[in-house]
Amino acid sequence: AQSVTQLDSQVPVFEEAPVELRCNYSSSVSVYLFWYVQYPNQGLQLLLKYLSGSTLVKGINGFEAEFNKSQTSFHLRKPSVHISDTAEYFCAADRGSTLGRLYFGRGTQLTVWP
Amino acid sequence: DTGVSQDPRHKITKRGQNVTFRCDPISEHNRLYWYRQTLGQGPEFLTYFQNEAQLEKSRLLSDRFSAERPKGSFSTLEIQRTEQGDSAMYLCASSLSRGQGTEQFFGPGTRLTVL
Numbered sequence: 001a002q003s004v005t006q007l008d009s010q011v012p013v014f015e016e017a018p019v020e021l022r023c024n025y026s027s028s029v030s031v032y033l034f035w036y037v038q039y040p041n042q043g044l045q046l047l048l049k050y051l052s053g054s055t056l057v058k059g060i061n062g063f064e065a066e067f068n069k070s071q072t073s074f075h076l077r078k079p080s081v082h083i084s085d086t087a088e089y090f091c092a093a094d095r096g097s098t099l100g101r102l103y104f105g106r107g108t109q110l111t112v113w114p
Numbered sequence: 115d116t117g118v119s120q121d122p123r124h125k126i127t128k129r130g131q132n133v134t135f136r137c138d139p140i141s142e143h144n145r146l147y148w149y150r151q152t153l154g155q156g157p158e159f160l161t162y163f164q165n166e167a168q169l170e171k172s173r174l175l176s177d178r179f180s181a182e183r184p185k186g187s188f189s190t191l192e193i194q195r196t197e198q199g200d201s202a203m204y205l206c207a208s209s210l211s212r213g214q215g216t217e218q219f220f221g222p223g224t225r226l227t228v229l
Contacts, residue, residue: 009154034217043118043205043220044157090156100145100209100216101170104156 004093006105014113015083021076021108023091032094033074034102035065039087047089050074061085086112118221120206126227127196134192135224139208146189147218148181150174151203160204163189164211196228 007022025031032051036044048059055067065076074091088109092102119138127133139146144165149157160179162170165186175181178196183189193200203225207218 004156006156036220041222043222044207045220046217049217092156100211100218101147101159101162102149102157102218104149104158106154106156 004091004103004105006091006108008108009106010109010111012111012113013081016080018079019077019081019085019110021089021091021110023074023076023105025072025074025091025093032096033065033067034092034094035059035063035074035076036090036092036104037061037087038090038107044090047076081110081112083112083114085110118206118208118219120204120221120224122224123222124225124227126229128229129198130195132192132194133196133226134190135204135206135226137189137191137206137208137221139188139206140210140219141187143208143210143219144186145209145211145216145218146183147207147209148189148191149205149207151205151223152201157205160191193226196226198228201226201228 003026005024013019034049035047038044047063048057050057050067058064063078088107090107091105121136146163148160151157159172160175161181163183166183178194181191203223205223206221209216209218
């Protein structure tokens with residue numbers, strides 16, 4: 001079965017510092033990758049997605065991610081974080097079936113300190 | 115368009131009771147998904163509808179769970195004889211099928227607490 005691994009359950013960082021949230025997936029077939037953000041008491045919001053083409057994907061709120069097929073990774077980055085970026089971040093994969101179900105990682109809690 | 119809505123947002127029930135949740139997807143979205151999210155975990159797939167047809171059910175969906183989407187619009191998820199292990203956030207998502215890798219739009223979720 002498709003699995004998505006988020007290597008860090010919690011990432012604390014100071015405001016204006018860069019951050020990287022790591023995600024690895026296991027698959028040898030075509031896969032589509034997503035990063036979602038979940039603020040407290042809210043649903044998941046799409047940050048960015050990789051379907052094909054350029055391996056560097058830019059999303060909302062200044063986030064970007066790089067698809068690395070050889071390392072089966074899709075790490076999320078932001079060069080300078082704000083306190084408002086404090087949230088839970090989920091990496092997810094779609095194996096490309098016609099059903100479109102998503103496989104999620106366990107999530108990474110990003111906490112930005114002043 | 116107001117996005118995906120779910121009702122209720124919170125539900126507290128006693129073990130053994132039945133509960134029903136409702137999801138209203140974005141209008142004209144033909145795909146609807148239910149996920150369950152427990153504390154410290156990512157969402158796990160439960161079931162999927164394309165229009166009114168339920169096309170896939172996870173092994174997580176025991177016999178006590180049933181989902182419907184009678185007219186291809188809103189959906190309900192019912193849990194019978196609730197157990198404490200059913201306590202979780204139940205998320206609904208919808209999408210418009212436009213090939214593979216289509217974005218799913220999530221609702222705010224229904225948080226179930228079984229006492």
